Amino acid sequence: MLEAAKKYSLDGAEKAIRNSLFSTVNLETDPLRCFAIARQARMQDETVLSARYSLRTSLVPDWFKEIEMIASADILALWAYHQKCGRALQRLQLDFSWIEDHYKNPTAVPWIFGKTRRFHCRCRCPRSDIIKLFDRKHLVWWEEFMEATFQALREEPCAQTVYDSVEETIEKVRRLDCRSCTPNVATVMHQFADLFAKKVEEEISEFVS
Numbered sequence: 527m528l529e530a531a532k533k534y535s536l537d538g539a540e541k542a543i544r545n546s547l548f549s550t551v552n553l554e555t556d557p558l559r560c561f562a563i564a565r566q567a568r569m570q571d572e573t574v575l576s577a578r579y580s581l582r583t584s585l586v587p588d589w590f591k592e593i594e595m596i597a598s599a600d601i602l603a604l605w606a607y608h609q610k611c612g613r614a615l616q617r618l619q620l621d622f623s624w625i626e627d628h629y630k631n632p633t634a635v636p637w638i639f640g641k642t643r644r645f646h647c648r649c650r651c652p653r654s655d656i657i658k659l660f661d662r663k664h665l666v667w668w669e670e671f672m673e674a675t676f677q678a679l680r681e682e683p684c685a686q687t688v689y690d691s692v693e694e695t696i697e698k699v700r701r702l703d704c705r706s707c708t709p710n711v712a713t714v715m716h717q718f719a720d721l722f723a724k725k726v727e728e729e730i731s732e733f734v735s
Contacts, residue, residue, distance in 0.1 A: 685723035
């Protein structure tokens with residue numbers, strides 16, 4: 527239908543078909559299928575958009591009919607795009623100055639260090655200093671969140687990966703039943719997720735599929 531609409535210059539029909547094929551729901555659910563269709567139809571904007579959404583998935587997809595429409599060169603280009611984005615995000619793990627530059631002072635994020643603005647965390651939450659942040663020891667559960675998130679970003683280098691990891695961490699911390707960490711974990715982690723996700727978007731926006 528899309529090819530016919532383009533062939534016979536049916537602009538209204540083509541636009542409607544494009545909007546249907548490349549809806550947010552379809553892009554989120556089947557980004558590789560959308561990529562295949564976009565490449566076959568030589569739609570540059572939709573190809574780039576689909577490639578960006580494909581960062582939410584592992585590049586080891588289940589078979590689908592349209593996969594035969596993707597040329598090997600395009601698959602390699604998409605794989606290279608994933609790899610470049612993934613490597614760029616791993617560099618963030620080597621230097622956490624982006625966190626320090628944003629918050630300026632450890633008192634802006636006391637929860638990372640097991641404190642609240644009113645009193646020290648009186649639970650027995652373990653601390654660590656593996657991540658170098660404001661030269662202070664931080665909570666191990668936050669460190670584990672960062673490590674798990676960067677690991678996930680190797681396979682799915684996109685902002686959504688950060689948000690998914692945050693939700694898992696919130697549930698984990700709630701199970702700790704820490705009287706200082708648990709009550710506010712959702713609020714502080716969602717705020718931190720916005721910073722983290724924004725940084726991820728900045729890094730991968732430098733690359734075009």
